Amino acid sequence: MLSAPIDKIQQIPLIHEIHSDEQHLLNTIDGEWFGILHHFHWQDYRQFGADYYNALYDFNQRSAQTTASKEANSETKAEARQRLLFDRVTAPILSDTSKSVLYQGDVVDLKSRDVTAADVSPGEVPLRLVGRKPKCFFGLLKAFIGTSLMGFPAEPEKVELLLKSNPAFARVCGFFHKNKKLNGYHYQQVPSLRKLEQFDQIMTDAGIWGRLKLTAVKANLATGVIQPEGELVGDTTHYHAYSSFETVLYLDEKEKEQKKSQSKPTKNCQCEDWNHCPHEWVLCDDGAGTIVKSGKKMIWGHKASIIGLPKQGVAIDAIAVADAATHDGQTFFPHVERVLGDHADLAQTVHRVLYDSACDDAELKLQFEETFGVELKASFNPRRSKAITQNLPRGIEKITPYGVPICLAGYGMDYQGIRYANETFIYRAPLGDDGLSVCVGCHQRPVCCNRSAQAGRTITVSFDTLKHIDANDPPMAKRFKAIMTRRPSVERMIKRLKCDLGDDRLSKRGNDSFQAYLDKTLISYHLLIRHLN
Numbered sequence: 227m228l229s230a231p232i233d234k235i236q237q238i239p240l241i242h243e244i245h246s247d248e249q250h251l252l253n254t255i256d257g258e259w260f261g262i263l264h265h266f267h268w269q270d271y272r273q274f275g276a277d278y279y280n281a282l283y284d285f286n287q288r289s290a291q292t293t294a295s296k297e298a299n300s301e302t303k304a305e306a307r308q309r310l311l312f313d314r315v316t317a318p319i320l321s322d323t324s325k326s327v328l329y330q331g332d333v334v335d336l337k338s339r340d341v342t343a344a345d346v347s348p349g350e351v352p353l354r355l356v357g358r359k360p361k362c363f364f365g366l367l368k369a370f371i372g373t374s375l376m377g378f379p380a381e382p383e384k385v386e387l388l389l390k391s392n393p394a395f396a397r398v399c400g401f402f403h404k405n406k407k408l409n410g411y412h413y414q415q416v417p418s419l420r421k422l423e424q425f426d427q428i429m430t431d432a433g434i435w436g437r438l439k440l441t442a443v444k445a446n447l448a449t450g451v452i453q454p455e456g457e458l459v460g461d462t463t464h465y466h467a468y469s470s471f472e473t474v475l476y477l478d479e480k481e482k483e484q485k486k487s488q489s490k491p492t493k494n495c496q497c498e499d500w501n502h503c504p505h506e507w508v509l510c511d512d513g514a515g516t517i518v519k520s521g522k523k524m525i526w527g528h529k530a531s532i533i534g535l536p537k538q539g540v541a542i543d544a545i546a547v548a549d550a551a552t553h554d555g556q557t558f559f560p561h562v563e564r565v566l567g568d569h570a571d572l573a574q575t576v577h578r579v580l581y582d583s584a585c586d587d588a589e590l591k592l593q594f595e596e597t598f599g600v601e602l603k604a605s606f607n608p609r610r611s612k613a614i615t616q617n618l619p620r621g622i623e624k625i626t627p628y629g630v631p632i633c634l635a636g637y638g639m640d641y642q643g644i645r646y647a648n649e650t651f652i653y654r655a656p657l658g659d660d661g662l663s664v665c666v667g668c669h670q671r672p673v674c675c676n677r678s679a680q681a682g683r684t685i686t687v688s689f690d691t692l693k694h695i696d697a698n699d700p701p702m703a704k705r706f707k708a709i710m711t712r713r714p715s716v717e718r719m720i721k722r723l724k725c726d727l728g729d730d731r732l733s734k735r736g737n738d739s740f741q742a743y744l745d746k747t748l749i750s751y752h753l754l755i756r757h758l759n
């Protein structure tokens with residue numbers, strides 16, 4: 227509680243009282259968010275603050291201008307639907323092959339550059355912004371980061387809810403609640419939902435979220451909070467879209483009718499008559515698409531590509547895929563290219579990249595080798611579902627698509643290596659729990675290894691029988707398996723980002739918002755890693 231004299235002088239904000247309180251809160255509040263926000267190094271963010279205030283100034287100028295009316299747009303909704311379909315990265319007939327499969331933001335360039343880093347600090351708002359004093363950048367930034375640190379999506383509705391319902395949170399961000407003695411607006415009052423939305427929008431449009439993310443990761447690499455590794459691991463993950471889709475019928479190259487699910491066409495204007503107004507039809511949720519999961523399960527959502535460091539289990543980038551319907555195998559290469567371009571220290575150390583079977587492709591492996599001098603190691607994709615049952619050694623019932631021979635007694639044979647001279651793979655019967663070969667005492671001995679001694683059965687299988695397996699890199703080998711044990715670490719990174727610091731159900735539409743959401747989550751994630759280090 228405030229003591230009476232301080233309560234009367236509103237302009238001196240509560241300095242001593244807050245301090246002792248916050249010390250207490252630091253010790254009592256569960257979770258890391260309070261400590262991170264309390265010890266927030268605002269000095270590191272001054273340039274971003276200046277950029278934000280400049281962008282805010284531009285934004286206010288822009289909204290004051292009225293757009294000149296253009297001629298009516300003659301495109302019908304049905305035509306727009308087709309145009310938008312054939313404009314997608316996953317269009318049935320691709321007209322423009324230079325399109326990036328990864329999201330590329332259209333950053334609004336800053337017009338004004340009057341505010342500089344030296345002009346901004348918490349509670350100190352540059353004066354050139356006419357009208358009411360805007361909300362403090364640092365407070366708003368902390369509010370979004372804190373929301374994510376508490377495990378909620380860093381989106382305006384959630385930020386507002388937490389600021390309003392959690393006084394300690396509002397206060398550590400530098401805001402206070404409405405005071406009856408203070409009539410009307412005060413820049414330090416908890417911001418309204420509209421102001422939070424505007425902040426988020428400006429940060430997104432000006433590309434500040436993206437730059438903040440990059441800075442957070444770079445800082446952690448530069449200070450040794452995370453160490454460069456020799457490997458990168460990647461995967462994609464989906465988020466449920468905040469939109470519905472329609473099924474669009476189209477004619478393919480052979481004039482045959484096909485269908486594809488797509489976001490509905492809409493217009494971003496407030497005009498009453500969309501059929502005759504000058505504005506362009508756009509997808510109401512660009513980037514959303516149908517994602518096919520295992521078991522033919524289909525999800526209407528957005529797709530993100532995640533890249534991280536497997537040994538430390540740290541995600542270092544997350545990027546929206548331009549069209550969620552894009553196949554996983556296509557997103558990894560451009561994403562690795564971007565990450566190595568962003569982080570020169572990683573470009574020095576990375577010699578191998580890991581992915582699941584979506585990237586098990588000889589051409590793609592060659593592309594990685596030739597472009598970056600990096601080995602692409604992907605989980606084995608056998609590209610056949612049936613076991614091999616022809617030309618098998620005696621006593622062997624079948625060989626699985628993954629290259630494991632199964633004997634008549636049902637044991638999987640252990641891979642031993644290659645005999646290059648005869649171009650064969652060598653296998654041996656496994657050892658039982660007693661340390662002896664399972665062949666000892668096996669009832670199939672008469673038709674299998676009747677003559678062999680205690681060592682158990684050894685077989686060879688020719689390369690020709692297992693044509694689909696690359697003899698230079700057989701997936702049955704111990705080395706291959708050892709490397710691939712590091713791949714699933716990316717799944718834990720995804721869980722961190724999707725569940726611990728947010729939600730996999732989006733509350734906004736469009737790839738701009740989706741990328742901003744990923745960026746905000748990653749900023750919080752790296753601040754958390756730094757804090758725990």
Ligand SMILES: [Zn+2]
Binds near residue numbers: 495497500503504505
């Ligand atoms: Zn319009």
